[in-house]
Structure formats: C-alpha cells, structure tokens
Amino acid sequence: MKKLKALKVGVVGATGMVGKSFMETLEQRKFPVAELRPFASESSLGKMISLQGRSYACQVLKPGCFEGLDLVFFSSGDDISRDWAPQAVKAGAWAVDNSNAWRMESGISLVVPEVNGDLLKNQNQPQIIANPNCTTMQLVVALNPLQKKFGLEAVRVASYQAVSGAGQPGHDELMDQVRDFDKNPNPTPKAFAHPILFNAIPEIGSFNDLGYTSEEMKVMSETKKILRTPDLRVSAFTVRVPVLNSHAEAVWVTLKHETTREDVIAALQAGEGLVTEADPRKYPTQRQVSGQDPVYVGRIHQDISEPRTWMMWVVSDNIRKGAALNGIQIAEQIEAFWL
Amino acid sequence: MKKLKALKVGVVGATGMVGKSFMETLEQRKFPVAELRPFASESSLGKMISLQGRSYACQVLKPGCFEGLDLVFFSSGDDISRDWAPQAVKAGAWAVDNSNAWRMESGISLVVPEVNGDLLKNQNQPQIIANPNCTTMQLVVALNPLQKKFGLEAVRVASYQAVSGAGQPGHDELMDQVRDFDKNPNPTPKAFAHPILFNAIPEIGSFNDLGYTSEEMKVMSETKKILRTPDLRVSAFTVRVPVLNSHAEAVWVTLKHETTREDVIAALQAGEGLVTEADPRKYPTQRQVSGQDPVYVGRIHQDISEPRTWMMWVVSDNIRKGAALNGIQIAEQIEAFWL
Numbered sequence: 001m002k003k004l005k006a007l008k009v010g011v012v013g014a015t016g017m018v019g020k021s022f023m024e025t026l027e028q029r030k031f032p033v034a035e036l037r038p039f040a041s042e043s044s045l046g047k048m049i050s051l052q053g054r055s056y057a058c059q060v061l062k063p064g065c066f067e068g069l070d071l072v073f074f075s076s077g078d079d080i081s082r083d084w085a086p087q088a089v090k091a092g093a094w095a096v097d098n099s100n101a102w103r104m105e106s107g108i109s110l111v112v113p114e115v116n117g118d119l120l121k122n123q124n125q126p127q128i129i130a131n132p133n134c135t136t137m138q139l140v141v142a143l144n145p146l147q148k149k150f151g152l153e154a155v156r157v158a159s160y161q162a163v164s165g166a167g168q169p170g171h172d173e174l175m176d177q178v179r180d181f182d183k184n185p186n187p188t189p190k191a192f193a194h195p196i197l198f199n200a201i202p203e204i205g206s207f208n209d210l211g212y213t214s215e216e217m218k219v220m221s222e223t224k225k226i227l228r229t230p231d232l233r234v235s236a237f238t239v240r241v242p243v244l245n246s247h248a249e250a251v252w253v254t255l256k257h258e259t260t261r262e263d264v265i266a267a268l269q270a271g272e273g274l275v276t277e278a279d280p281r282k283y284p285t286q287r288q289v290s291g292q293d294p295v296y297v298g299r300i301h302q303d304i305s306e307p308r309t310w311m312m313w314v315v316s317d318n319i320r321k322g323a324a325l326n327g328i329q330i331a332e333q334i335e336a337f338w339l
Numbered sequence: 340m341k342k343l344k345a346l347k348v349g350v351v352g353a354t355g356m357v358g359k360s361f362m363e364t365l366e367q368r369k370f371p372v373a374e375l376r377p378f379a380s381e382s383s384l385g386k387m388i389s390l391q392g393r394s395y396a397c398q399v400l401k402p403g404c405f406e407g408l409d410l411v412f413f414s415s416g417d418d419i420s421r422d423w424a425p426q427a428v429k430a431g432a433w434a435v436d437n438s439n440a441w442r443m444e445s446g447i448s449l450v451v452p453e454v455n456g457d458l459l460k461n462q463n464q465p466q467i468i469a470n471p472n473c474t475t476m477q478l479v480v481a482l483n484p485l486q487k488k489f490g491l492e493a494v495r496v497a498s499y500q501a502v503s504g505a506g507q508p509g510h511d512e513l514m515d516q517v518r519d520f521d522k523n524p525n526p527t528p529k530a531f532a533h534p535i536l537f538n539a540i541p542e543i544g545s546f547n548d549l550g551y552t553s554e555e556m557k558v559m560s561e562t563k564k565i566l567r568t569p570d571l572r573v574s575a576f577t578v579r580v581p582v583l584n585s586h587a588e589a590v591w592v593t594l595k596h597e598t599t600r601e602d603v604i605a606a607l608q609a610g611e612g613l614v615t616e617a618d619p620r621k622y623p624t625q626r627q628v629s630g631q632d633p634v635y636v637g638r639i640h641q642d643i644s645e646p647r648t649w650m651m652w653v654v655s656d657n658i659r660k661g662a663a664l665n666g667i668q669i670a671e672q673i674e675a676f677w678l
Contacts (some may be wrong), residue, residue: 154644158497158589160539160578178517186626198583199626200499202638202652211600211619211640211650220643233644237589237652239499242581244537250497250576261550280550287525287538299541301550304559305493305572311550313541313576 002338006034007331010069010093012084013076014038014049014058017168018098021324022073023051031328037069039076066091070337073327074098085128094334095128096327100214103130103222110225112137113329114273115144120333129330134322135159135215135238135247136222141295141321142314143253145271146264147227151256153308154233157219160241160248161204162286165318166191174242192240201240213238246286247322249314258308261300268297268312273321276300284315292317293325341677345373346670349408349432351423352415353377353388353397356507357437360663361412362390370667376408378415405430409676412666413437424467433673434467435666439553442469442561449564451476452668453612454483459672468669473661474498474554474577474586475561480634480660481653482592484610485603486566490595492647493572496558499580499587500543501625504657505530513581531579540579552577585625586661588653597647600639607636607651612660615639623654631656632664 009026013019019038026033038049040058047058059065061084066072072088074081074097081099088095102108109119110130120129132140139157146152163170169191177187177197187195194201205214212220219236268276275294277283283298295316303309316322331337348365352358358377365372377388379397386397398404400423405411411427413420413436420438427434441447448458449469459468471479478496485491502509508530516526516536526534533540544553551559558575607615614633616622622637634655642648655661670676 156495156591158576160499160580178520181517194624195626198581199624200580200582200587201624202587202589202622207620210643211638212643235591235642235644235648235650237497237591237650239587239589241499241539242537243539248539248541248578250541250578252495252574252576281546283541285533285538285540287534299550303574304549304551305574309574311574311576 004032004332005337005339006032007070007337008035008037008068009033010037010039010066010072010088012039012061012072012074012080015040015044015047016075017164017171017319018075018323021319022075022327023049025320025324025328027052029328031332039065066093069093071096071331075323089126089128092126094126094331096131096330097128098131098323098327100133100218102128103132103218104225110222111330112140112226112326113333115140115226116228117333120330121335123334124336131323131327131330132222132226133215133218134165134318135161135249136219136226137322137326138247138295138314138316139219139249139251140223140226141271141273141316142251142268142297142312143223143227145267145274146253146255147229149263149267150259152227152229152232152253153256154254155223156235156252157237158250159236159238160243160286161238162243162245162247162318163196163240164245165204165240165247171244174244196240196242198242202237204238204240243286245290245317245319246315247318248286251312251314252303252309253312254306254309261302264310265300268300283313286315289315290317291320293321295321343371343671344676344678345371346409346676347374347376347407348372349376349378349405349411349427351378351400351411351413351419354379354383354386355414356503356510356658357414357662360658361414361666362388364659364663364667366391368667370671378404405432408432410435410670414662428465428467431465433465433670435470435669436467437470437662437666439472439557441467442471442557443564449561450669451479451565451665452672454479454565455567456672459669460674462673463675470662470666470669471561471565472554472557473504473657474500474588475558475565476661476665477586477634477653477655478558478588478590479562479565480610480612480655481590481607481636481651482562482566484606484613485592485594486568488602488606489598491566491568491571491592492595493593494562495574495591496576497589498575498577499582499589499625500577501582501584501586501657502535502579503584504543504579504586510583513583535579535581537581541576543577543579582625584629584656584658585654586657587625590651590653591642591648592651593645593648600641603649604639607639622652625654628654629656630659632660634660
C-alpha cells in the first residue's frame with residue numbers, strides 16, 4: 001500500500017482561525033509532517049505553534065522563507081497570496097491557496113477533491129492550487145452527485161453564514177455583543193456593517209455595479225468553474241447571521257430531467273464527502289455540524305411549483321471543510337507526495 | 340371629512356406579544372376606542388390592561404362575552420379562533436382573525452389593506468376577516484406593485500425569521516440562551532426543535548408529506564390568494580434565526596416581462612406601505628425596522644442568470660405590520676366604522 005511521505009509544510013496565516021483549524025486537522029488526520037514552518041505577522045513573531053508533539057516558532061514572510069518546503073498553505077488574505085504563492089512555487093513547493101487571489105485565473109486549478117480531484121492527477125510540477133470560497137465548497141459537494149446523475153440547469157442559493165467566515169474578529173464581535181448585551185444592547189459594529197447580534201446582514205464582501213456582493217460573485221463563478229458547467233445558471237444571495245460557526249444554505253436546484261425523490265436521495269447518498277438525511281423531518285444544523293468533516297444535506301423535497309426543481313438544506317463547517325480540511329485533502333491527493 | 344367612530348373593541352390574546360403590540364398600535368394611531376374588552380387565559384384573569392388613559396380588566400372567554408362589541412381581534416391560536424370567531428360575528432361584531440384558522444376558507448377575505456383592501460368595500464355585514472401569516476404579509480406588500488406593473492410568473496423566498504414569531508416563549512428562550520451562554524453553552528430547547536442561539540432552524544410549524552413545513556405552505560397558498568394569482572408559482576423555504584424581532588426575506592421574483600432596474604425601482608417606490616431603498620449598497624436590517632410600520636425593501640438587483648428575475652431583501656416587523664398593525668388597518672378600512 002502506498003504511503004504519504006512526511007512533508008515539510010509551511011502555513012501562512014498560522015495564527016488565524018483557518019490556520020489553527022489547519023493544524024488541528026493535520027493532527028487529527030495524522031498527516032505526516034516532517035517539518036512545520038508557521039508564518040504570521042510581526043506581532044506573532046516567535047510565538048510557538050505545537051503540532052504532533054513538537055513546537056515551531058512563528059516566522060515572518062521574507063525572501064527565501066519557503067526554501068526546502070514541499071507545500072505551503074496560504075490563508076492570509078488576497079494580497080499576501082498574490083505576492084507570495086508564486087514565490088513558494090519558485091522555491092519548489094506546491095502552494096495551496098485559500099484566498100480569492102488565484103481561484104478564477106485561467107490555468108489555475110480550483111479544487112474540491114470530492115468533485116474535481118482528478119485535476120491533481122499526473123501533476124508532478126509544483127504549482128498553485130486554489131481552495132474555493134467556503135460557501136461555494138459545501139454547495140458544490142452537494143451539487144456534484146446531482147450534476148453527474150441528472151445534469152443541472154439552474155441553482156439558486158440563499159445563505160445563512162457564520163461569523164467565523166470573517167475570522168477571529170468576526171467571532172469575537174458576536175461573542176462580545178452577546179456578553180455585553182444587557183449593558184450595551186445597541187453596540188457599534190466593527191467587523192460587520194451593522195450589529196450582528198439579533199440581526200441578519202445581506203452584505204458579505206464588497207458590492208459591485210450589478211448590485212451583487214463579492215461573496216455572491218465568488219459563489220456563482222467558482223461553482224461553474226469547479227463543476228465544469230460554464231452555462232449553468234447560478235444565483236446567490238449571501239447573508240451573515242449571528243451563528244458562531246458553520247454555514248447553512250437554502251438551495252433550489254433545477255435538474256435537466258424530471259426524476260423521483262427516491263432517485264434524488266439515492267444520488268445524494270452516493271455523493272462523496274456528503275452525509276444525506278433522507279427523512280425530511282430531520283435536518284442538519286450549524287451547531288451540530290461544527291467540528292465535523294463532511295458536508296450535510298437534509299430537507300430534500302421537490303418544489304411544488306416546478307417539478308424539475310428540488311429544494312435542500314446544505315450545512316457544513318466553513319472553517320474545516322470550507323477551508324482547512326479541503327487544503328489538506330488537496331495535499332493528500334497530490335500524487336507527487338506519495339511514496 | 341369623515342371620522343372613524345369610537346368602537347367597542349375586544350382583543351382575544353390580550354397579554355401575548357401580538358396582543359400587546361395591538362394595544363400599543365391602537366394608542367399610537369389614536370384609534371378611537373369607546374371600550375376595550377381584553378380576553379386572556381384564566382391565569383391572567385383580572386390583570387389590568389391600560390389603553391388611552393383607562394384601565395380594563397382581563398376576562399376569560401365565555402358565552403355572551405362579545406355582546407355589544409363592534410370588533411374583536413383574535414390572536415390566540417387556531418383552535419380558539421375556529422371556535423370563537425363565529426361567536427363574535429353572531430354577537431354582531433366583526434372578527435379580525437390573526438390565526439391560521441380561517442385564512443384559506445373560501446368566502447373568507449384574507450386581507451392586507453395595501454394590497455387587496457378593496458375586498459372590504461361595501462361590506463356592511465359583520466363577518467370574519469383573516470389577517471395573513473406575518474411572513475406572507477411583508478412578501479405580498481413588496482410583490483403587489485410588481486404584480487400590478489409587470490405581472491408575476493414565479494416567486495422564490497428564503498426567510499430569516501425572528502423568534503418573536505413564536506411568541507413570548509420564543510423570545511424568552513433566545514434571551515435566556517444569550518444570558519446563560521457562559522454557564523450553559525448547549526441549552527435544552529423548548530420553544531424550538533434545537534437551541535436557537537448561534538443556529539438557524541429550517542423548521543417552522545409542522546412537516547407535511549411533501550416535505551414542506553406548515554409555515555412554508557401558508558406563505559405559498561396565502562400569497563396566491565391575496566394577490567389573486569392562483570397560477571403564480573410560489574416556493575418558500577422558511578428558517579428561524581437568532582433574531583429577536585422582524586423577519587427578513589431573500590426573494591427571487593420572476594416577472595412576466597423583461598424590464599429595467601429603473602422601472603422596477605419606480606414600481607416599488609410607488610408601492611403602498613413599502614419603503615424602497617434604491618441604493619443597492621444600503622439595505623434595511625431587522626434591528627432597524629423593529630417598531631416601524633412599513634415593509635422595507637432593498638438590495639434590488641437583476642438576477643444575472645435570468646433577465647426576467649429580480650432579487651430583493653424584504654424586511655418588516657413581524658409583530659407589528661406582520662400581525663397587530665394589519666389588524667388595525669383592516670379595522671380602519673371597514674366602511675361600517677366611519678361616521
């Protein structure tokens with residue numbers, strides 16, 4: 001049986017929420033790490049990061065910092081990824097990038113292993129591999145088996161997104177608003193445009209001239225790229241809700257062919273990385289799936305207004321499968337890393 | 340100028356959230372009340388309710404209790420309305436019913452004054468008038484001007500519904516979970532199927548065999564009845580979120596004719612009871628609209644995947660316009676009440 005080589009791994013953004021989840025997930029999956037090189041901002045310089053019984057000091061990015069590494073995971077914002085991911089590749093490392101910087105570049109693979117992991121086959125040359133947006137991630141894992149079995153015509157999604165999608169500042173802002181509620185019921189927002197406690201905010205990212213947010217544009221363009229369905233009609237309405245972790249999505253998916261509920265359920269149940277709750281009375285919730293690897297789907301039912309359209313509720317941990325885990329799954333699938 | 344008569348008004352469910360909002364709204368609108376007869380359960384017997392400088396003792400429902408009243412507002416659950424609304428009519432009072440008991444009965448008017456208030460014209464005989472579900476209410480106020488101007492082909496709505504929709508117990512459960520979070524981060528739910536703090540629950544009401552909830556069925560059937568569009572395709576996905584008050588809705592509306600953003604905005608701006616935010620970068624939030632009368636709509640933009648479809652964010656106070664205020668507006672429009 002082939003065995004994953006022990007790798008020298010860099011993590012850019014090691015002290016952020018996704019960085020921390022990346023370490024945790026490496027640990028849980030017993031991913032063989034020969035050396036960890038954690039990168040963070042100046043303020044974390046020298047901070048120790050523990051992994052698999054060893055400790056590693058945080059470094060700052062500087063020329064030559066990736067020398068000798070096999071893989072660098074980037075989770076530190078678009079600008080850093082745009083500048084530094086090519087440096088990692090030049091140094092001979094694979095760059096798995098969790099930012100938006102490279103996802104839609106032609107020639108860059110945007111990968112969810114369960115969906116289009118085949119893109120990593122026969123690739124032995126270090127390169128940038130992009131990790132999709134977390135909201136896209138769980139959506140395509142649920143759409144993939146339906147696309148394969150029935151073909152997709154249109155997808156509409158309204159999201160219920162956790163504050164952890166805005167990183168530690170988002171998480172802390174909601175927690176502070178909860179703890180201070182009696183003293184300060186109308187807090188001044190910082191991480192979000194409005195108080196997030198007891199509110200839903202239909203603004204994630206920045207607005208474009210079409211009236212969409214950047215988050216919505218990502219979901220629409222990335223979904224088509226990953227599913228390799230450039231003509232698929234995708235429409236997203238993304239909303240931040242006062243949930244600490246995991247994103248939920250109300251999805252309408254119009255299939256190319258009419259089918260039965262049994263066949264839709266069977267297709268979803270065969271979907272990779274997907275846990276399907278067939279009983280429409282049960283359904284996953286964001287609290288339940290936090291800390292779990294799979295994407296969960298429930299409330300699967302036919303749209304009574306349109307027979308080829310099916311409705312479902314898709315929930316997943318946006319930090320784990322939505323970011324860190326997917327990066328590790330990509331690393332696990334890169335053939336060059338196997339003995 | 341005609342003047343509204345001073346009326347003798349009964350309120351069934353006077354101590355509930357909607358009942359309280361009903362009193363508040365009577366007060367604010369200076370609705371002329373000659374006598375108030377508040378009804379509540381045994382446990383509130385004798386409790387005093389203040390209105391317009393006078394106090395009234397809570398009574399329990401009993402035969403003859405509606406004698407002499409002009410109007411009875413019901414907000415106490417389906418069973419009580421089914422049994423007692425006909426008694427009010429027999430006693431010579433108009434019954435404005437906020438429950439689900441009568442809404443879809445043929446021959447019963449289901450009224451949102453801004454949309455189909457004409458149904459109240461030339462009706463001088465006391466009868467049951469149904470108040471729609473709160474989620475339907477704000478949706479039809481926003482759809483009405485689009486239906487009139489362009490015709491509607493299909494509507495899809497995903498909701499973000501406040502806990503106040505589940506009454507005082509729903510409100511208290513979220514508040515308790517907020518205040519106890521540090522001591523009890525995983526509370527046992529009572530009013531909802533799961534902890535509502537930091538969660539979104541796609542279950543409002545009970546499930547039917549189609550996989551829809553009763554809340555979703557209400558939105559779909561009531562919308563068609565109020566807009567008088569039996570062939571309209573409506574599909575609803577209703578979700579409870581940890582928001583204290585006001586419902587929000589992500590709406591996709593497909594018009595019969597292609598049009599421009601300017602014309603859609605102009606139609607909405609002319610809509611009765613509707614406040615339209617034309618700047619897509621601004622939008623109403625649940626916190627902002629709580630305590631306000633109108634329905635608010637923002638984030639109005641064309642679906643880039645389908646030119647006849649428009650997306651919008653509709654927000655309104657579910658207790659106020661969604662229940663109490665609409666009941667009072669119905670009372671204000673009943674012609675028999677004018678001198």
